[in-house]
Amino acid sequence: MFDYTIKRILQGFLLIFIVSILTFLILKVIPADPATLILGTEASAENVEKLRESMGLNRPYYIQYIEWISNAIRGDLGKSYYFGKSVNSLIHERLPSTFLLASTSIIITFFVSILLGTLASLKRGKTFDHIIRLLTQISTAMPSFWLGMIALTYLAARLKIFPITPSIDFSNKLSKNIYNIILPAVVLSLGQMGPLIRQVRSSMIYVLDSDYILSARIRGLSSKKIIFKYALKSAIIAPITLTGLQFANLFGGTAVIETVFSLAGIGRLLVVSVEQRDIILLQGIVLFITSMVVIISIITDIISSSLNKSIKMEISK
Incomplete structure (x- = not known):
């Protein structure tokens, strides 16, 4: 029974890991730039690029994923730019x-x-x-x-x-x-x-x-x-x-x-x-x-x- 429990837990971690990668990559395909959504369509290209750089959106995808999943493991799912609140607090509410x-x-x-x-x-x-x-x-x-x-x-x-x-x-x-x-x-x-x-x-x-x-x-x-x-x-x-x-x-x-x-x-x-x-x-x-x-x-x-x-x-x- 103990071996079965450990096996199921390991399978669960593997499944979460795979889903996190797929979710991250699929959402990157969506034609929506977070920096543009935050500043609005009337914002200058220079300001949008500065925000993208501060948010790390101009870095390679694998770097962005590692940072995101590392923060998620620590309990930080990021900040919603629509609500202006942390994702953790929104889920908790x-x-x-x-x-x-x-x-x-x-x-x-x-x-x-x-x-x-x-x-x-x-x-x-x-x-x-x-x-x-x-x-x-x-x-x-x-x-x-x-x-x-x-x-x-x-x-x-x-x-x-x-x-x-x-x-x-x-x-x-x-x-x-x-x-x-x-x-x-x-x-x-x-x-x-x-x-x-x-x-x-x-x-x-x-x-x-x-x-x-x-x-x-x-x-x-x-x-x-x-x-x-x-x-x-x-x-x-x-x-x-x-x-x-x-x-x-x-x-x-x-x-x-x-x-x-x-x-x-x-x-x-x-x-x-x-x-x-x-x-x-x-x-x-x-x-x-x-x-x-x-x-x-x-x-x-x-x-x-x-x-x-x-x-x-x-x-x-």
Whole structure:
């Protein structure tokens, strides 16, 4: 287990390193000169060149990359020339909103998917199973921005059940912030449920058809004990892995929902950095999101591996 953990950590560092190089090189291709964006198009060529020199933009790319990644390792992602603030502070300001949105969404997704996927596997081939499979396909196919607009129009604007422009203030109670975030979280979770429900259903069907479940039935164990103590515990490993990956991806995948609901999160900050061609901010956000995805993926893999090992030991007893 220790060797596996070290291996996954090293793979994570390698992936972050590769993504950082690709991000740096790709963004250099974008036709946007940071010095010109800072000073404006009316600035003289002499002043632009002086600023470029002070920012190190006239140096070779490999020198610029080494300096940027060295500062990033020390925790300095640079300064946004659109906001006039450090990238670290901007991410720190927006992260709590995105984290609360992603956490609430993934909790809803996980428990609803476990419930519906398990019921669909127990009712496989029947009407309930067909309905669930149809709903998962519909929820996956519908664009999140369209669902968000529908939810805002009917549930917020007309029925006034939820706020139109939800705000998150961490000086308030957690329950109030969750109430403000619940509508975009549900909309976000609808697009995540389809793959997870299918994963739970297929995993449960595979486990229920396995030999050790058959032997448990022969020993006369109750259906409730077989499902919750053995089948669900074994089938939950793959969905946990998928849930972890979905949670990691949500750190960079909330842009549409945050834009629709006017939430000040990491996703919205990413959109602004693209709109304003703020290369330094964009590089910092991409590196941060990549690091979060890798870290959460490693943690998820370790948890899944530990659960798989403990379940195998329990079954073998």
